[in-house]
Amino acid sequence: MRAIKFYDFPRSGHAHRVELMLSLLQLPTENIFVDLAKGAHKQPEYLAINAFGQVPAIEDDGVVLADSTAILVYLAQKYGNGRWLPTDPVGAAKVQRWLSVASGAIAAGPARARLITVFGAQYNAEETIAQSHALLKIIDQELAKSDYLVGNEPTIADVAGYSYIAHAPEGNVSLDDYANVRAWLARIEALPGFVGMPRTVAGLQLTA
Known part of the structure; x- marks a missing residue:
């Protein structure tokens, strides 16, 4: 499978949630550092990915998602084999x-x-x-x-x-x-x- 693009700021706990989930699922990942200190999250290129200008975000084979908990739901449902998110x-x-x-x-x-x-x-x-x-x-x-x-x-x-x-x-x-x-x-x-x-x-x- 293609690597999932992961827009990350390493000291963000919201971003770490996604990093942790990607690692637990052993998914290939391309980490893209978003330099919050330099305002990279408010630039047009990143706002096109997440209009709220926040990390994290992911791109997975054409699917673009932001918000850490929403991303967790997506990863669990698509790649978790029923383990990480109950269906009942x-x-x-x-x-x-x-x-x-x-x-x-x-x-x-x-x-x-x-x-x-x-x-x-x-x-x-x-x-x-x-x-x-x-x-x-x-x-x-x-x-x-x-x-x-x-x-x-x-x-x-x-x-x-x-x-x-x-x-x-x-x-x-x-x-x-x-x-x-x-x-x-x-x-x-x-x-x-x-x-x-x-x-x-x-x-x-x-x-x-």
């Missing part, structure tokens, strides 16, 4: 619940906290950290019931949630009180094909 109504709905959490509470919590420290975003750090801990408490309770967010097998719900939760400490959100969350992260990191996101502090890239 209840299972599909449970995955959608967590995709909504990834786009909502995770984005407003751990992702935003990291934006403050790594990228200098102007949000209220105290409120954002408090929101993050409220969310992590709920997720920790949910993970007391099963190995993964939807049952005992990994789905795209886990892929969508992993990146920003794993990197929550970069936003001064400690994971020390959430044993079930830490065990869940370790299970994801043990999956064949796992690839991590570079760790950063104050905008400086450290080891992955």
